[in-house]
Amino acid sequence: MIQVKMTVNGKEKSGEVEGRTLLASFLRDTLGLTGTHVGCDTGQCGACTVHVDGVAVKSCNMLAAEADGASVDTIEGQAAPDGTLNAIQQAFQDHHGLQCGFCTPGMVMSAAALLKDNPRPSEAEIRFHLSGNICRCTGYHNIVKAIMAASGQDVSAIAAE
Amino acid sequence: MPKDSGIGASDKRREDVRFLTGTGNYTDDINMAGQAYVHFLRSDVAHGRINGIDTAAAEAMPGVVRIFTGADFEAVGGIPCGWQVTDRHGNPMQEPRHPVLAHGKVRHVGDPIAAVVAETLAQARDAAEAIKLDIEDLPAVVDMKAALEDGAPKVHDDLTSNLCYDWGFVEDNKDAVDQAIRSAAHVTTLDLVNNRLIANPMEPRVAIGAFDRASGESTLYTTSQNPHVIRLLMGAFVLGIPEHKLRVVSPDVGGGFGSKIFHYAEEAFCTFAAKAINRPVKWTATRSEAFMSDAHGRDHVTRIELALDGDNNFTAIRTETLANMGAYLSTFAPSVPTYLHGTLMAGCYKTPNIYVNVKAVFTNTVPVDAYRGAGRPEASYQLERVIDKAARELGVDPIALRRQNFITEFPYATPVAVEYDTGDYNATMDTLEKIADFGGFAARRAASEKAGKLRGLGINCYIEACGIAPSSLVGQLGARAGLYESATVRVNATGGLVVMTGSHSHGQGHETTFPQVIAEMIGIDAGMVEIVHGDTSKVPMGLGTYGSRSLAVGGSAMVRATEKIIAKAKKIAAHLMEASDADIELKDGAFSVAGTDKSVAWGDVCLAAYVPHNYPLEELEPGLEETAFYDPSNFTYPAGAYACEVEVDPETGQVTIERFCAADDFGNVVNPMIVDGQVHGGIGQGIGQALLEACAYDEDGQLLSASYMDYAMPRAGDVPFYKVDHSSSTPCTHNPLGVKGCGEAGAIGSPPAVVNAVIDALQSGGSKVTHIDMPLSPSRVWAAMQA
Numbered sequence: 013m014i015q016v017k018m019t020v021n022g023k024e025k026s027g028e029v030e031g032r033t034l035l036a037s038f039l040r041d042t043l044g045l046t047g048t049h050v051g052c053d054t055g056q057c058g059a060c061t062v063h064v065d066g067v068a069v070k071s072c073n074m075l076a077a078e079a080d081g082a083s084v085d086t087i088e089g090q091a092a093p094d095g096t097l098n099a100i101q102q103a104f105q106d107h108h109g110l111q112c113g114f115c116t117p118g119m120v121m122s123a124a125a126l127l128k129d130n131p132r133p134s135e136a137e138i139r140f141h142l143s144g145n146i147c148r149c150t151g152y153h154n155i156v157k158a159i160m161a162a163s164g165q166d167v168s169a170i171a172a173e
Numbered sequence: 174m175p176k177d178s179g180i181g182a183s184d185k186r187r188e189d190v191r192f193l194t195g196t197g198n199y200t201d202d203i204n205m206a207g208q209a210y211v212h213f214l215r216s217d218v219a220h221g222r223i224n225g226i227d228t229a230a231a232e233a234m235p236g237v238v239r240i241f242t243g244a245d246f247e248a249v250g251g252i253p254c255g256w257q258v259t260d261r262h263g264n265p266m267q268e269p270r271h272p273v274l275a276h277g278k279v280r281h282v283g284d285p286i287a288a289v290v291a292e293t294l295a296q297a298r299d300a301a302e303a304i305k306l307d308i309e310d311l312p313a314v315v316d317m318k319a320a321l322e323d324g325a326p327k328v329h330d331d332l333t334s335n336l337c338y339d340w341g342f343v344e345d346n347k348d349a350v351d352q353a354i355r356s357a358a359h360v361t362t363l364d365l366v367n368n369r370l371i372a373n374p375m376e377p378r379v380a381i382g383a384f385d386r387a388s389g390e391s392t393l394y395t396t397s398q399n400p401h402v403i404r405l406l407m408g409a410f411v412l413g414i415p416e417h418k419l420r421v422v423s424p425d426v427g428g429g430f431g432s433k434i435f436h437y438a439e440e441a442f443c444t445f446a447a448k449a450i451n452r453p454v455k456w457t458a459t460r461s462e463a464f465m466s467d468a469h470g471r472d473h474v475t476r477i478e479l480a481l482d483g484d485n486n487f488t489a490i491r492t493e494t495l496a497n498m499g500a501y502l503s504t505f506a507p508s509v510p511t512y513l514h515g516t517l518m519a520g521c522y523k524t525p526n527i528y529v530n531v532k533a534v535f536t537n538t539v540p541v542d543a544y545r546g547a548g549r550p551e552a553s554y555q556l557e558r559v560i561d562k563a564a565r566e567l568g569v570d571p572i573a574l575r576r577q578n579f580i581t582e583f584p585y586a587t588p589v590a591v592e593y594d595t596g597d598y599n600a601t602m603d604t605l606e607k608i609a610d611f612g613g614f615a616a617r618r619a620a621s622e623k624a625g626k627l628r629g630l631g632i633n634c635y636i637e638a639c640g641i642a643p644s645s646l647v648g649q650l651g652a653r654a655g656l657y658e659s660a661t662v663r664v665n666a667t668g669g670l671v672v673m674t675g676s677h678s679h680g681q682g683h684e685t686t687f688p689q690v691i692a693e694m695i696g697i698d699a700g701m702v703e704i705v706h707g708d709t710s711k712v713p714m715g716l717g718t719y720g721s722r723s724l725a726v727g728g729s730a731m732v733r734a735t736e737k738i739i740a741k742a743k744k745i746a747a748h749l750m751e752a753s754d755a756d757i758e759l760k761d762g763a764f765s766v767a768g769t770d771k772s773v774a775w776g777d778v779c780l781a782a783y784v785p786h787n788y789p790l791e792e793l794e795p796g797l798e799e800t801a802f803y804d805p806s807n808f809t810y811p812a813g814a815y816a817c818e819v820e821v822d823p824e825t826g827q828v829t830i831e832r833f834c835a836a837d838d839f840g841n842v843v844n845p846m847i848v849d850g851q852v853h854g855g856i857g858q859g860i861g862q863a864l865l866e867a868c869a870y871d872e873d874g875q876l877l878s879a880s881y882m883d884y885a886m887p888r889a890g891d892v893p894f895y896k897v898d899h900s901s902s903t904p905c906t907h908n909p910l911g912v913k914g915c916g917e918a919g920a921i922g923s924p925p926a927v928v929n930a931v932i933d934a935l936q937s938g939g940s941k942v943t944h945i946d947m948p949l950s951p952s953r954v955w956a957a958m959q960a
Contacts, residue, residue, distance in 0.1 A: 030295065041204075047194070049199070049376070049427070051376065052880070052881050053459045054460070056880070056881035056882065057460075057886075087193075087194065088196075090195075095194075105189040108185075108186065110189060110192055112426065112427045113197050113425065116192050116193060117195050139889040142888065143888050143889065143890055147889075148374055148375050148428050148430070148857075149680050149854045151854045151856050151857025152857060152888075152889040152892055153857075153892075153895055154850060154853065155889070156894070157894075
């Protein structure tokens with residue numbers, strides 16, 4: 013077993029893991045942060061997206077031991093301490109950017125990484141950026157729209173509320 | 174005008190907050206004290222005889238609690254099928270046994286052979302690798318035609334053949350249809366494949382079984398669209414647990430699309446094993462396991478013939494379909510190619526003669542069952558493709574040909590046994606023509622051509638049947654269940670309401686939309702209403718959510734229960750105001766006596782019901798709680814017109830969706846934002862079917878598409894923004910809300926529109942191609958262009 017320590021959503025966390033334990037499993041099973049979801053085993057669906065040292069990472073494709081000493085941000089740390097949703101979360105609710113909610117944590121974390129690097133992405137840039145996040149419910153329409161809105165763009169002209 | 178509350182308002186979804194903050198409660202988020210983990214050892218061959226399973230070495234591995242095989246399940250029932258189809262000759266379908274764990278033979282890749290229960294999941298997986306299997310390979314049948322040939326290997330040795338049933342619908346129509354086709358001025362024939370798909374909700378299936386020795390009660394947490402149905406099927410037919418000793422909970426469920434309707438072996442296993450080892454047992458599917466154990470969808474091979482007279486009126490439709498059942502009959506599998514498909518073959522058109530023949534076939538593949546649309550996409554695809562082909566052969570405008578043959582008078586009894594209560598297909602087509610800007614198409618095509626691309630426009634007019642009912646009819650058709658819904662409305666002493674509904678939300682937003690309906694009926698804030706669903710210990714009964722039935726059937730039950738609440742509350746209010754209950758009016762959350770200024774608030778009446786100090790106890794019981802069961806008198810029939818514009822790169826065969834417009838008639842709409850979202854999602858899946866998705870088997874029955882590396886899911890870059898409109902509305906005439914259902918429309922309406930558009934694009938470039946089977950991958954399109 014390996015002892016790992018990391019800062020998760022600003023708090024020091026530690027635990028014992030096997031060498032093969034994935035970061036997603038450490039977050040979910042050891043720390044009880046079940047907002048990070050596992051939707052596939054091949055790094056394709058992106059439901060498990062978290063930030064490791066500020067970079068979007070698929071936590072089902074990273075070993076927990078690799079994240080030793082890192083700063084990890086998950087969906088649980090995105091809203092303000094009083095529960096107020098951040099701009100991306102609020103835009104997802106305002107524009108119905110989620111249905112079953114399973115891909116949503118990964119979508120929000122992926123969108124956050126995009127907007128950090130590109131504060132006003134075009135529709136095409138958003139669609140390209142989301143190529144590693146699969147949603148089966150929304151047909152992506154309202155996800156793309158929500159991310160545009162979260163970046164301060166006027167989405168009123170986009171067909172169909 | 175959009176409303177800002179009640180029915181017709183785009184209330185933001187209250188469930189979003191937990192999903193956006195990572196505090197949802199999905200089944201895999203549940204962990205029970207002392208739980209063990211199960212890993213299923215699954216067949217890696219499509220067909221084989223199990224000569225031996227040696228678990229000795231595996232049992233000695235660290236952490237192993239117990240290993241189960243098919244022998245452990247000899248004393249319990251098999252996984253049951255919920256629908257018995259009667260064939261053309263009046264005989265029941267062939268119905269094989271479906272053991273919980275394979276016994277004697279394995280019949281598809283993924284068939285579970287053994288189950289290792291261990292302290293950790295990793296230990297269970299490690300131990301499974303130490304199980305020694307002696308499986309004698311048998312020749313597999315994958316292709317349906319080959320499976321029906323004399324001498325084909327049999328999937329089930331105890332059945333007479335691989336034919337499940339040979340069904341004719343309506344059998345009495347057959348001679349007239351044959352005659353109409355012989356005497357037609359023109360007959361268009363099309364052979365096509367409706368590609369096999371996998372539903373792929375983003376949440377893989379999970380099951381946790383638990384057993385309490387003190388009470389003798391079993392609990393199953395599972396990713397289900399209908400927990401009560403699972404309780405009945407598993408309790409009564411598999412494990413022999415009476416319903417009062419079995420609780421089934423489906424908490425937040427991450428999408429279903431049909432694949433989570435069915436009772437699966439893993440649910441029965443976890444419930445059984447938890448009792449056997451007296452510990453909770455948890456199973457979480459990997460995505461690859463989902464690909465080889467979730468019921469697949471579609472997989473029809475069809476020939477359709479459309480006959481027209483000299484004036485281009487449709488005179489007859491005849492179809493022959495092979496429908497894949499896979500290796501076993503999944504819960505509702507036999508109904509999909511029959512009563513959810515044959516009944517829709519009239520589409521939106523007044524064709525007087527229709528005959529549908531379906532042969533359902535067993536093969537060595539994963540069982541096939543309902544996937545979003547279930548039978549209706551298959552019907553719409555055939556019909557709308559053959560109409561498009563006929564229009565080209567006759568040199569007429571495809572929209573004009575459709576309009577000419579539209580049903581325009583309602584109610585309309587089709588030749589395939591259903592009666593459409595209402596609709597206006599010209600109105601949805603008018604809306605489509607407006608939003609899709611057909612007038613600008615020529616200029617857009619010219620611009621595409623200038624850029625070296627081909628541009629095509631494809632149309633589809635779909636109809637679907639939602640809220641399958643009534644129970645008396647479906648019983649005659651072979652359903653082994655009723656198809657009503659129930660709701661209990663509980664009013665609390667301080668005026669808040671809790672609705673226990675048998676519908677189940679796995680993305681549809683019932684927690685938001687159902688309260689909107691009650692808020693409108695009583696005139697209170699929707700925030701005073703809470704929805705409870707997904708737990709058999711809290712909700713008295715439920716048939717669940719599928720077939721776009723929740724609002725039409727479950728919502729109607731809720732309306733009926735609320736009407737009973739209001740009737741009783743009026744009596745209480747009459748007593749409080751010393752008036753006759755016939756004079757009591759309810760408006761904006763207050764009861765008043767007509768023609769007076771006397772009034773009493775909703776909350777005061779509720780309080781009086783529970784603190785009955787001043788109460789008509791001799792006439793009324795205290796309390797305010799009512800239950801209603803609602804059994805619809807007919808299906809509902811949403812319909813719509815869809816238009817797709819594509820560009821095709823003639824150099825590569827790559828298709829891109831440039832525009833997609835949908836004009837739907839859903840009757841009345843409770844929450845337009847959510848309805849639009851349902852249509853978006855359906856269109857996304859339909860584009861996936863048309864361009865990307867294929868569940869592929871090789872000839873030995875190996876599943877080639879068992880991960881997202883191999884199964885092409887639609888991604889954000891594969892689809893455009895959609896333009897959707899549901900302003901053309903003809904409310905349903907037989908349910909209290911006038912609603913029709915919107916969940917499946919997009920998935921039904923979009924594939925034919927996409928394929929019609931691609932054929933239009935290719936022909937505009939001079940190609941003679943009249944059909945390409947889905948998915949229209951670049952290689953298929955390019956190859957068709959070279960022919």
